[in-house]
Amino acid sequence: MLESVIEYYASRDSKTKDAVEEEYKRWTAFGRIGRPEEAAEVVVWLCSDAASFVTGHSMIVDGGASAYLR
Numbered sequence: 001m002l003e004s005v006i007e008y009y010a011s012r013d014s015k016t017k018d019a020v021e022e023e024y025k026r027w028t029a030f031g032r033i034g035r036p037e038e039a040a041e042v043v044v045w046l047c048s049d050a051a052s053f054v055t056g057h058s059m060i061v062d063g064g065a066s067a068y069l070r
Contacts, residue, residue, distance in 0.1 A: 002024075002033065006020045006021055006024065021033070024065070027065045028062070028063035028064050028065045029063055029065075029067065030063045030064065032063070033063075034061065034062070034063050038061065039061045042059060042061050046059070
């Protein structure tokens with residue numbers, strides 16, 4: 001999904017995909033784009049007994065990119 005967003009902004013703003021990707025990386029607290037495996041680990045945890053008492057929570061897995069909104 002992120003790849004299509006990067007392509008959209010690159011074409012809209014007449015930038016290279018690499019330039020848009022670098023801008024996105026600066027939005028995250030970790031300075032990088034997360035790997036699919038990192039999101040999958042959250043899903044696995046939520047489906048495990050370790051999260052058996054977790055209810056009604058939206059877990060955002062974006063490396064802190066949206067932290068300024070909260």
